[in-house]
Amino acid sequence: LxxxxxxxIFNSDWAWTSFVVFSISQxxxxxxGATYYLTFTGVPGTATYYGLIMTVYTWVAKGAxxxxxxxxxxxxxxxxxxSAMLLDLAYWATKKNKHSLILLGGVLVGMSLPLFNMxxxxxxxxxxxxxxxYPRPTLPPYMTPIEPQVGKFYNSPVALGAGAGAVLSVTFAxxxxxxxxxxxxxxxx
Numbered sequence: 001l002x003x004x005x006x007x008x009i010f011n012s013d014w015a016w017t018s019f020v021v022f023s024i025s026q027x028x029x030x031x032x033g034a035t036y037y038l039t040f041t042g043v044p045g046t047a048t049y050y051g052l053i054m055t056v057y058t059w060v061a062k063g064a065x066x067x068x069x070x071x072x073x074x075x076x077x078x079x080x081x082x083s084a085m086l087l088d089l090a091y092w093a094t095k096k097n098k099h100s101l102i103l104l105g106g107v108l109v110g111m112s113l114p115l116f117n118m119x120x121x122x123x124x125x126x127x128x129x130x131x132x133x134y135p136r137p138t139l140p141p142y143m144t145p146i147e148p149q150v151g152k153f154y155n156s157p158v159a160l161g162a163g164a165g166a167v168l169s170v171t172f173a174x175x176x177x178x179x180x181x182x183x184x185x186x187x188x189x
Contacts, residue, residue: 016157019121023161024113024168029054032108032167035101035176040183044092051084076124079116083109093144098144098177106173110165118158 033054035048058077086108087101094100 016017017084019114019118019157020076020161020164023117024164025135025168026080026117027083027110027113027165028172029078030083030113031087031106033173033175034084034109035105036179036183037102038087038091039177039180041071041097042096044088044096047087047091048081051080054080069134076121079113079120082116083113093165102173102177106170107166109173110161110167110169114158114165117161162186 030051034050037046037050040046055077059080062077087105090105090108091097091101094104
């Protein structure tokens with residue numbers, strides 16, 4: 001998931017749809033892992049540490065695309081760190097309250113990650129420019145360009161990603177906390 005998270009920068013026809021889907025997948029990975037580590041250690045700051053590990057891992061993994069001759073911005077590294085910091089902040093500010101972490105932290109990550117990712121994408125080369133530099137020999141029918149209808153709220157990838165993420169990441173955070181409980185049981189067995 002993390003390696004393919006930036007694919008939407010190249011396939012410009014499906015860019016917005018992919019952005020929403022990948023925003024949710026990134027939220028899932030960040031919230032489950034960070035919440036797990038956070039509740040396992042009980043130390044605020046662990047979520048940010050997890051976000052840093054994931055970022056570095058993705059930079060390394062994307063080096064393989066670079067080695068194959070693709071430009072380094074063909075696949076974009078998603079931004080985890082600011083959202084992970086918000087998760088840490090929610091845990092620290094509520095005096096390590098697990099339920100507040102699930103509700104507040106989950107919503108904060110779900111709403112912030114698509115926003116940070118879109119800001120991240122704005123710094124990357126234009127997808128069409130990249131597409132002309134690396135042409136495909138033939139274009140399959142399902143890739144035929146469709147003009148996007150811009151300006152409607154439900155067509156905004158950031159709004160849709162943030163809305164879906166805010167709802168789903170609460171469940172993801174609860175799963176991360178549950179994994180901690182299972183780990184403790186496994187260790188005690």
